[in-house]
Amino acid sequence: MSGDGILPSSQNCVYTSCYCEENVWKLCEFVKTQRTAPLEQLLVVFISNENRMVPLWKQKSGRGDQPVIWDYHVVLMRVGLEQDSLVYDLDSLLPFPCSLKLYAAQALRSDRNISPEYHRKLRVVPADSFLLNFASDRSHMKNSDGSWRMPPPSYPPLQTAESQMNLDDFISMDPGAGCGMVLRLQQFLDRYSSNSSSASSSISS
Numbered sequence: 001m002s003g004d005g006i007l008p009s010s011q012n013c014v015y016t017s018c019y020c021e022e023n024v025w026k027l028c029e030f031v032k033t034q035r036t037a038p039l040e041q042l043l044v045v046f047i048s049n050e051n052r053m054v055p056l057w058k059q060k061s062g063r064g065d066q067p068v069i070w071d072y073h074v075v076l077m078r079v080g081l082e083q084d085s086l087v088y089d090l091d092s093l094l095p096f097p098c099s100l101k102l103y104a105a106q107a108l109r110s111d112r113n114i115s116p117e118y119h120r121k122l123r124v125v126p127a128d129s130f131l132l133n134f135a136s137d138r139s140h141m142k143n144s145d146g147s148w149r150m151p152p153p154s155y156p157p158l159q160t161a162e163s164q165m166n167l168d169d170f171i172s173m174d175p176g177a178g179c180g181m182v183l184r185l186q187q188f189l190d191r192y193s194s195n196s197s198s199a200s201s202s203i204s205s
Contacts (some may be wrong), residue, residue, distance in 0.1 A: 003097055004086060006036040015038040016132070018141065018150040020074040021046075021167060023090050025134060025158055027076050027129040041080045042127035044180075045087075046186075047120055048171050050071045051175035054120050058093045058107045069118075072171045076127070077192065085192045100193050111185050121173040125180035133179055134170065135163040 002009060006028055009120045013184050023046055047054055048071065055067035076088040076098065076123040085098035092107060111119040134194070137157050141149050168177035183191065 002088070002094060006031055006078070007088065007097075010090055013090060014150070014153075014155075015090050016153040019138075019153055020091060021136065021170070022153055022158060023135070024076050024088075025130065027088060027090075028131050031127070032131065033053050035184055037078065039128050041078050043077045043079060044125045044127055044130040045075050045077050046072055046123040046125070046170050047075070048123075049117075049119060049121050051117050052119055052171070055109075055114065055118055056107055057109060059091050060093055061091070062093075067135050077124075079192060093193045100189075103191050104193065108185065108189075120185045121182055122185065123170060123173060123178065123182050124188070125170065125178075130170075130178050133147070133160060133163075133166070135159045135165055136167045137165040139165060140167060 007013060007030060007080065013023070013030075015023050027041060028039070028044065031042060032039050052071040053069055054071075054073065055069050056073055057065065057067045058067040069110050069149070073089075075089070078086040078088070079098065083099070085100040087094075087103040088097045089103070089107070089109075090096070092098065092103075094103060094106060098107075108120065115137055135158055137159070141152065143149055166178075172178055173182050175182040
């Protein structure tokens with residue numbers, strides 16, 4: 001099991017390379033079906049910006065201390081704990097889970113020393129809302145000739161009664177679109193780092 005016992009070890013989680021949003025959906029599904037933690041403690045975090053160019057360090061696909069520039073990335077976070085919030089990133093070299101303090105220091109780092117076009121924003125979505133509303137037909141992973149850029153997961157695409165594809169609504173950092181709330185990096189860290197009382201009270205806001 002993972003370090004806090006609510007998920008399988010990272011090696012035993014459902015995982016498909018380059019489908020981070022679906023990997024996180026499967027993590028949320030596991031917690032909901034197995035009832036290993038209150039779903040209210042889990043937040044899905046989309047990391048992107050208007051340019052869809054965001055650096056992340058300590059990624060398995062990185063080289064040395066160079067960041068990977070993703071168009072977006074998705075992680076799971078557990079809040080409302082007595083200690084620091086926990087981050088679950090199946091693409092990271094850091095522990096699974098990892099304290100937000102450590103993840104911020106080593107994977108997110110700071111926007112202060114990077115060009116504005118790379119500054120990170122984060123869309124924070126309650127896990128139950130993500131499970132209910134997220135849909136992807138995986139068309140963003142197909143080339144113009146219909147071939148796959150990366151092999152898709154073996155299970156069927158995630159769909160809802162209302163949608164077959166709304167991934168862009170989650171990647172968008174327009175505060176007026178999609179589920180959840182959009183924060184700048186420092187706002188996110190101020191809100192969710194260490195102070196468990198503010199973190200837990202902010203889930204429904």
